[in-house]
Amino acid sequence: MFPEQKQGYTYEEYKVTADWLRAKTEHRPLIAIICGSGLGGLAEILKDQKVFSYSDIPNFPQSTVQGHAGQLVFGTLNGKSCVCMQGRFHLYEGFPIWQVTFPIRVFQLLGVQTAIVTNAAGGLNEDYNVGDMMLIKDHLNLPGFAGNSPLVGPNDERFGPRFPCMSDAYDRDLRKLAQTVARELGFSDFLKEGVYSVVGGPSFETIAECHMLKRLGADAVGMSTVHEVIVARHCGMRVFGLSLITNKAVMDYDSKSKANHEEVLQTGRERASQLKRMISSFVERLERNNNVC
Numbered sequence: 092m093f094p095e096q097k098q099g100y101t102y103e104e105y106k107v108t109a110d111w112l113r114a115k116t117e118h119r120p121l122i123a124i125i126c127g128s129g130l131g132g133l134a135e136i137l138k139d140q141k142v143f144s145y146s147d148i149p150n151f152p153q154s155t156v157q158g159h160a161g162q163l164v165f166g167t168l169n170g171k172s173c174v175c176m177q178g179r180f181h182l183y184e185g186f187p188i189w190q191v192t193f194p195i196r197v198f199q200l201l202g203v204q205t206a207i208v209t210n211a212a213g214g215l216n217e218d219y220n221v222g223d224m225m226l227i228k229d230h231l232n233l234p235g236f237a238g239n240s241p242l243v244g245p246n247d248e249r250f251g252p253r254f255p256c257m258s259d260a261y262d263r264d265l266r267k268l269a270q271t272v273a274r275e276l277g278f279s280d281f282l283k284e285g286v287y288s289v290v291g292g293p294s295f296e297t298i299a300e301c302h303m304l305k306r307l308g309a310d311a312v313g314m315s316t317v318h319e320v321i322v323a324r325h326c327g328m329r330v331f332g333l334s335l336i337t338n339k340a341v342m343d344y345d346s347k348s349k350a351n352h353e354e355v356l357q358t359g360r361e362r363a364s365q366l367k368r369m370i371s372s373f374v375e376r377l378e379r380n381n382n383v384c
């Protein structure tokens with residue numbers, strides 16, 4: 092007989108982590124910011140920081156990928172209380188999907204209402220350039236098609252319903268707000284809006300896979316975000332998703348280009364200051380319950 096394998100966290104385990112954090116900091120965040128690969132510098136915009144290494148937080152998984160520091164940073168941004176994940180978890184690291192999304196339910200128990208989810212992604216849309224920011228308007232969940240959803244297993248109604256709707260996953264008013272903010276900052280030239288597709292990774296896509304994803308309607312491809320968004324929507328958070336197009340997907344058999352993680356991190360470094368200004372102004376303009384533009 093094999094020992095029984097853990098299938099997920101209990102409500103009590105999420106609560107232990109949330110209670111531990113609540114006891115260690117006076118911050119009461121309403122906004123969570125999840126930093127994509129190489130985008131951890133976003134946390135630097137928070138004032139009055141209280142930082143926890145993931146290794147010190149009960150039940151928290153550990154980051155293993157370069158460009159993901161593995162710290163939870165609490166602080167204020169333009170007077171608003173935030174928590175920032177400097178490092179997220181990916182399926183390809185070997186985490187089961189319920190571990191990938193663990194922090195999201197902890198944030199919900201801490202009182203977070205809005206999740207700002209960022210990532211580094213490869214551009215499939217030929218109009219996209221390296222360094223573009225893409226507002227995520229929808230997603231294609233390839234692992235989900237194969238049954239790998241963070242909501243598989245018994246549903247805990249304390250978090251949300253068995254069959255959550257995803258047609259409004261990426262809040263339309265928050266996207267409008269981001270467009271307004273980008274216009275004011277002079278960023279419109281490199282702001283796009285499109286569909287993000289998640290794949291399992293860690294290998295980058297073949298040329299045929301890139302063509303397939305594009306034909307399916309994807310504008311960008313990555314290895315994260317969607318699992319977190321599903322859990323955030325399930326437990327009632329509003330979601331704003333932002334991809335940084337860090338590389339162009341290779342679509343041509345004659346091309347000499349090769350996707351690589353160093354280019355991903357380098358593009359993140361080059362766009363760091365614009366991303367900080369974008370998120371900072373966006374949070375400043377975020378209203379507590381509604382942002383109907």
Ligand SMILES: O=P(O)(O)O[C@@H]1C[C@H](O)[C@@H](CO)O1
Nearest residue numbers: 127128210211314315352355
């Ligand atoms: O955490 P994100 O989705 O930003 O990271 C992307 C996907 C892989 O982890 C990595 C590939 O370079 O960047």
Ligand SMILES: Nc1nc2[nH]cnc2c(=O)[nH]1
Nearest residue numbers: 211212213312313314355
């Ligand atoms: N799957 C995938 N993830 C990425 N993250 C950053 N760039 C890419 C890419 O080209 N493909």
